[in-house]
Amino acid sequence: MSDPxxxxxxxxxxxxxxAEMNPHVMDALLQGMTTAATQLxxxxxxxxxxxxxxxxxxxxxxxxxxxxxxxxxxxxxDQTIRLIQRWMASGDELPVLIQQxxxxxxxxxxxxxxxxxxxxxxxxxxxxxxDSTGVVAGKRWQTxxxxxxxxxxxxxxxxxxxxxxxxxxxxxxxxxxxxxxxLLGDRYTPEAAMAxxxxxxGRQGTTVKAPPYHPRCxxxxxxxxxxxxxxxxxxxVLANEFFAEVRAGQWPRVAVDAFxxxxxx
Numbered sequence: 001m002s003d004p005x006x007x008x009x010x011x012x013x014x015x016x017x018x019a020e021m022n023p024h025v026m027d028a029l030l031q032g033m034t035t036a037a038t039q040l041x042x043x044x045x046x047x048x049x050x051x052x053x054x055x056x057x058x059x060x061x062x063x064x065x066x067x068x069x070x071x072x073x074x075x076x077x078d079q080t081i082r083l084i085q086r087w088m089a090s091g092d093e094l095p096v097l098i099q100q101x102x103x104x105x106x107x108x109x110x111x112x113x114x115x116x117x118x119x120x121x122x123x124x125x126x127x128x129x130x131d132s133t134g135v136v137a138g139k140r141w142q143t144x145x146x147x148x149x150x151x152x153x154x155x156x157x158x159x160x161x162x163x164x165x166x167x168x169x170x171x172x173x174x175x176x177x178x179x180x181x182x183l184l185g186d187r188y189t190p191e192a193a194m195a196x197x198x199x200x201x202g203r204q205g206t207t208v209k210a211p212p213y214h215p216r217c218x219x220x221x222x223x224x225x226x227x228x229x230x231x232x233x234x235x236x237v238l239a240n241e242f243f244a245e246v247r248a249g250q251w252p253r254v255a256v257d258a259f260x261x262x263x264x265x
Contacts, residue, residue: 014073028118032125039253043238052132116215123210135233138162138224140255152213154179160224166207171197224255
C-alpha cells in the first residue's frame, strides 16, 4: 500500500492530478484566447500572431504545472501529513481520521479549486492573445458589480494597468470599499475595516497579475487600447473607423483612452 507520508506517494499524486487536469486547462486556455479575439475589432484581431500564442501557451502550461498544480498538491500533502501524524499520536479510531480528512478531499474544496483555476487559465489565455497583437496596451479589471463582490475586487473594478503589469491594492482601498461595509455589517467602523483589510491583504497579497484575486473569484479582464497603439498597429484610416464605432457604442467590451471615447481627436 502506498504511504501518504512518503515523497513518492505525493509525486505520483501530482502526476495523476496533472493528467486529469491537463485537458481542462488546455480547454480553458483556448477559450480564453477565443474570447479575447472576439473582444477586438476585426482589424486588430487580424494582427494576432499565432506562432507567438502557441509558444506562449506551451510556456504557460509548463510553468502552470510546476507552480500551481504542484502548489495544490503540496498544500494537500502538508494538511494530510499533519492530520495523520496527529491521529497516530492520539490513538483515535480510523473513522476519526476519515472525518478529519473529509474537508481536504471533499466536494467543496474540489469545486473551489476548479472555479479558481478555470478563472486563472482563462485570463491567461486573454493576455496571451492580446499580447500577440502588438496593439493591446493594457487590461481592465471587471467585476460582476453585485452584492457578492468582495473587498478585494470591488476597488479594482475598471482599473487599467499595462498588459504585463500587476494590479495592486492598498489597505485604504480595501477598507473604504462598499464591499467591506457590507462584509462587516453592524460591526463596521473605520478601525475595524482597516484591521480586516490588513489581515486580508496579509493573506492574499497586495498585487496580482489577473483574476483570480482569491478562491472562487468571478472577475474577468477587458483589453485596453490606446490611441497611439491603435494608430501604430492598423493605421489612421482604420483607427478612425474604429474610434467612430467606439463612440457609437459598438465595442462595449473594449477599454479605450478617454479622449477617444469622448470624440476628442
